[in-house]
Amino acid sequence: GENVEQHPSTLSVQEGDSAVIKCTYSDSASNYFPWYKQELGKRPQLIIDIRSNVGEKKDQRIAVTLNKTAKHFSLHITETQPEDSAVYFCAASIEGTYKYIFGTGTRLKVLA
């Protein structure tokens, strides 16, 4: 079955700097890759997603890139702010199936 690896497990950046979180997946049939942000004790919230027919997607300070050949995808946050501090999870799914496989999470700390 699908396996998703996520790195790093923790990441500390200075406010205003960029943060990059990387994930790799094992099942080449996976074609939908969402990213979730989870604040302490809260539900995971979708922040951006990408489908395998595109290589990059951007939404304001957040972007996701996908390399299908290498089976990895990355989350890029620019101009980080303290409120970006949270745990970020990547996930992989086959569109039309019913489940996500999540990565192990990255705890991002933005230092003011």
Next chain:
Amino acid sequence: EPEVTQTPSHQVTQMGQEVILRCVPISNHLYFYWYRQILGQKVEFLVSFYNNEISEKSEIFDDQFSVERPDGSNFTLKIRSTKLEDSAMYFCASKPRDRGNTIYFGEGSWLTVV
């Protein structure tokens, strides 16, 4: 904006007892899910439910677990004879038919088995 709602937000139960976690998915959604997250770990898929039956389940979802949609709005997860290792946050999620693979999570039910 409509949200998935879950009750209870927190439940403490004795080992061996049965618990029922309740969810009200977003009203026009057709696919329903339970995920769990053990403290400090990743979110894990348990089960998906569509058209009044289980679509897929993980190896975690053994005979101890069951799901039900008893009426047109609720979606429940029952855990029989709870074990200490069932302590986790349980998230319900739902998905509309026409929005690709985006699923929407509830706030979670924190289960503590003592």
